[in-house]
Amino acid sequence: xxxxxxxxxQPVSIVDRSVGQALGDFVTQTLAVAAAEVQKLYHDPLELxxxxxxxxxxxxxxxxxxxxxxxxxxxxxxxxxFLAAGILAQSALFVAIFYGISAIWEHxxxxxxxxxxxxxxxxxxxxGKALSAGVRALSQALIVxxxxxxxxxxxxxxxxxxxxxxxxxxxxxxxxxxxxxxxxCVVKTRERFMGIGxxxxxxxxxxxxxIYPLSLMPDWLRAVAHVNPLTYEVDAxxxxxxxxxxxxxxxxxxxxxLLVATAVLTTIAARMYGRMGY
Amino acid sequence: MPGDQATAxxxxxxxxxxxxxxxxxxxxxxxxxxxxxxxxEIFGLIGPNGAGKSTLIKMLTTLLPPTSGSATVAGxxxxxxxxxxxxxxxxxxxxxxxxxxxxxxxxxxxxxxLYGIPRADRxxxxxxxxxxxxxxxxxxxxxxxYSGGMIRRLEIAQSLLHRPPVLFLDEPTVGLDPGARxxxxxxxxxxxxxxxxTMIVTSHHMDEIDKFCDRIALIDRGRIVAIxxxxxxxxxxxxxxxxxxxxxxxxxxxxxxxxxxxxxxxRRERRSASEHS
Numbered sequence: 001x002x003x004x005x006x007x008x009x010q011p012v013s014i015v016d017r018s019v020g021q022a023l024g025d026f027v028t029q030t031l032a033v034a035a036a037e038v039q040k041l042y043h044d045p046l047e048l049x050x051x052x053x054x055x056x057x058x059x060x061x062x063x064x065x066x067x068x069x070x071x072x073x074x075x076x077x078x079x080x081x082f083l084a085a086g087i088l089a090q091s092a093l094f095v096a097i098f099y100g101i102s103a104i105w106e107h108x109x110x111x112x113x114x115x116x117x118x119x120x121x122x123x124x125x126x127x128g129k130a131l132s133a134g135v136r137a138l139s140q141a142l143i144v145x146x147x148x149x150x151x152x153x154x155x156x157x158x159x160x161x162x163x164x165x166x167x168x169x170x171x172x173x174x175x176x177x178x179x180x181x182x183x184x185c186v187v188k189t190r191e192r193f194m195g196i197g198x199x200x201x202x203x204x205x206x207x208x209x210x211i212y213p214l215s216l217m218p219d220w221l222r223a224v225a226h227v228n229p230l231t232y233e234v235d236a237x238x239x240x241x242x243x244x245x246x247x248x249x250x251x252x253x254x255x256x257x258l259l260v261a262t263a264v265l266t267t268i269a270a271r272m273y274g275r276m277g278y
Numbered sequence: 279m280p281g282d283q284a285t286a287x288x289x290x291x292x293x294x295x296x297x298x299x300x301x302x303x304x305x306x307x308x309x310x311x312x313x314x315x316x317x318x319e320i321f322g323l324i325g326p327n328g329a330g331k332s333t334l335i336k337m338l339t340t341l342l343p344p345t346s347g348s349a350t351v352a353g354x355x356x357x358x359x360x361x362x363x364x365x366x367x368x369x370x371x372x373x374x375x376x377x378x379x380x381x382x383x384x385x386x387x388x389x390x391x392l393y394g395i396p397r398a399d400r401x402x403x404x405x406x407x408x409x410x411x412x413x414x415x416x417x418x419x420x421x422x423x424y425s426g427g428m429i430r431r432l433e434i435a436q437s438l439l440h441r442p443p444v445l446f447l448d449e450p451t452v453g454l455d456p457g458a459r460x461x462x463x464x465x466x467x468x469x470x471x472x473x474x475x476t477m478i479v480t481s482h483h484m485d486e487i488d489k490f491c492d493r494i495a496l497i498d499r500g501r502i503v504a505i506x507x508x509x510x511x512x513x514x515x516x517x518x519x520x521x522x523x524x525x526x527x528x529x530x531x532x533x534x535x536x537x538x539x540x541x542x543x544x545r546r547e548r549r550s551a552s553e554h555s
Contacts, residue, residue: 028391028394029391029392032387032391032392033391033392035387035388035391036377036380036388040380043379043380043381043420044379108373109373109374109375110372110374110375111374111376113341113369113371113373113375114369114375114376114389115392117339117340117341117367118389118392118393119361119362119364119365119392119394121361277341278336278341
């Protein structure tokens with residue numbers, strides 16, 4: 001985006017706004033977008049409950065059966081514990097990956113135009129949406145935590161660990177919500193999006209360490225899983241959420257991958273989001 | 279005509295377009311539009327569906343970059359200073375732009391945040407703006423339950439919260455009953471009279487345009503085919519002519535336009551109309 005310098009004859013205005021103020025505005029704008037999304041949840045909380053069904057099924061049906069299979073759990077923790085972290089990441093992923101559909105919906109309605117004619121940078125809009133996906137996912141996390149405690153999973157309730165889990169969830173959801181937004185900008189219709197969303201969720205989920213360790217995978221699949229950000233989210237969650245949890249890659253790398261990927265995707269999405277107003 | 283008094287108001291230019299053009303492939307949606315609109319004017323844009331009104335407004339509101347030509351809005355260049363333009367305009371899209379799953383107040387809060395209105399002033403400004411649009415009683419109801427006229431007024435209130443000197447209203451009365459249309463126009467006139475805001479309005483209701491606009495541009499196939507006050511335009515057609523006559527006479531007989539996106543426009547218009555009622 002081209003920026004011209006001080007033009008003679010222009011009304012005296014906020015062209016020379018300080019960097020600090022611009023940054024403050026950016027945060028305000030991002031939070032305004034996120035807050036609106038959270039308020040929507042507050043008006044219609046039923047959505048959260050319906051979304052809770054899936055993790056319940058995974059843990060209680062899939063989890064209980066797979067726990068009897070020898071060799072799936074990687075030694076130091078029971079399979080259900082291992083799975084709980086993966087399902088937490090999965091439920092956050094499922095919330096986030098269909099996020100783009102709301103952007104298409106808003107475009108078709110006209111709400112998007114309201115966002116785009118505002119002075120908020122496109123990146124603030126994208127980030128606000130991404131953050132709100134994170135907040136939605138946090139409500140899922142609460143459900144998975146309660147369920148896991150009932151099922152006797154060894155949950156680490158140290159406040160710092162819970163905070164770490166929250167950070168990983170928000171970051172991971174923001175990442176996939178932004179990816180979803182990019183897809184929405186490309187496909188532009190809800191029908192096409194639904195198809196692609198389904199096709200995308202499966203490989204992201206199965207080509208990761210969410211429900212089985214990477215050591216069980218053939219080499220080629222393990223290579224794919226290693227570049228899948230979900231693997232790093234699950235790794236961080238496993239380390240932070242479980243009593244005996246350990247990280248395979250180290251929390252620094254886990255969070256680093258999530259941060260960098262989110263930043264890159266946000267930059268791309270911000271460019272494409274503006275063009276949705278055409 | 280302003281300027282009779284000793285302290286004549288200084289007429290400043292709110293909007294200036296020069297040879298503004300937008301092409302979509304082979305189709306020239308807006309073709310070298312040159313236009314000046316003064317501060318405080320209520321300016322009507324009329325023309326058949328697919329004439330290029332919406333494309334023109336999209337360029338002037340920085341949603342769509344022009345293919346060629348230039349324009350300034352509120353003194354800022356739409357291409358090189360889009361952020362500044364956005365800071366100084368309000369835009370009420372033809373489509374439903376208020377969020378039906380938020381309350382009126384929450385919709386306003388979202389706008390306040392997007393426009394960086396200081397936190398300390400927010401509540402007061404929102405409350406006052408809602409009151410001015412006659413929405414105080416329903417401020418905390420979900421906008422999805424509003425009537426069409428209430429939603430439009432909410433959208434106008436949202437677009438005005440940052441006090442922009444220039445306001446774009448794309449079909450503000452589409453799908454509204456006569457009473458609601460009247461109320462919307464009353465508020466628009468009130469805003470102009472009290473704050474000297476410039477309004478650029480599109481509408482298919484010629485009676486409204488005739489009654490409320492200071493000047494009009496008739497757009498057909500991407501070009502301005504006539505521009506002037508309602509009285510001037512009617513005089514061009516003949517004595518006793520209405521603005522409907524102007525429209526029919528000056529829009530080329532061949533212009534049963536089948537430009538791309540027309541179906542979409544009709545579909546949206548109908549849908550937004552039905553959702554507003």
